[in-house]
Amino acid sequence: MIARSLDAALARGTGGTGSANDELVERLQAVVIDMREEQRRCIGDLIIPMADPGAPRPRTRDRAVKLSVVTNARQGGAMHWDQMSATLDDLRERVTRGRRSAGQLGVLGSIIDAAEGPWLGAMDTDGRGAAELRMHLAGLFRLTAVVTSAGKFDLVQLTGPSADRVLSSKPSLRRGWDADQRMPKQPEWLDYVVGWVMYASAEVDRRAVVEWRLAGADRNLEAMNDTVDNLRTSLREREQLRDELAAEVAELRDELESLTGSS
Template sequence: MHWDQMTATPDELHEHATRVRRAVGQLGVLESIITAADGPWLGAMDADGRGAAELKMHLAGRYRLTVVVTSAGKISLVQMNAPAAGQAGERVLSSKPSIRRGWDDTEEMPKQPEWLDYVVAWVRTASEDVDRRAVIEWRLTGADLKLAAMNDTIDSMRASLVEREQLRDELAAEVVDLRTELDALGARE
């Protein structure tokens, strides 16, 4: 699901977490992260066929978080995206070394038992970094893009309608000519 299509508020995500729950441990992990999300976070939650739950949330498009939790309540993957000025740009927590990103000698990747605490702290920090003005600016940018796309659609529909009207007028003139010719042939007979 694309970030712009996520509409669930943290309260709605709490309700969804209860329905998605496969195990008590999984619910606890998801609830901890959702509870830390203060402010206008939006998100979506899904479960795959193997029992893993995936939580995706974003805050005004600036901060994005994806967390995959196994049915046993173990975090298997965390992807955190932040503006480069605020926190490190992209960080990925994973047990697979090839997937890990954003960690270097200055800040080592936390060990797996500390992942939940790290993610909760990251979400709290992000919540403090984004104010109402940033949210409105982000929503305005999205609304401007949608409005421009809608205007383009309407303009192309108008152009198509004008073209169809011209075709209709030509066809109507042809029908009049054919009726006139048919009437003229009927009058001769």
């Protein structure tokens, strides 16, 4: 509407003469052109994301950060570290399949290739290119990496026996960095994470793995023993109720027989 008003004013202005009028006409023309360009840009921003599924979507990073929350809600809760069973080969195969569909999982593949030993993990994708990788080595070293659909890190959490550090594009999520240990710049994140994974792989030996598996087996055995004890207690209670009911049935049957014989 404003552009149309300026067009009308421009039409009225062309009827006069003189340099002042010419200058006014030029100014009005410039304003109309700028407003029409702005109008086309705003309309394009509204139409393109809806009409073109392949157009860039807003808030890509927020979607990647929320990936694990959405996935866990869909699966009924976050998978515990002890429940992860995917080996490095399984994760490599998952990354290969993801590359065919999204093509932006190269950074996760680099992390997996740097790992050695009995790492276990899990990987989730949102179908649009964003993905989350979670890995641990004997429960001592844990890694969580979230990448955007552009194939860049959005968040990386590295947890070891003595430190817990978070690389993030958002300052409020960063953790574990100080003057002595400065957070690397974003272009250096992949090298830092790969180096951390290689260090963790060298630090954990077979003894540590066996100790971790033994601790997990002990917890499972204790839980199973508790379950069996609870079942035995419940069984004894039900057996007691059965005996009481059987005694009542026998008493009632004897009474019924006595009444039948007397009649």
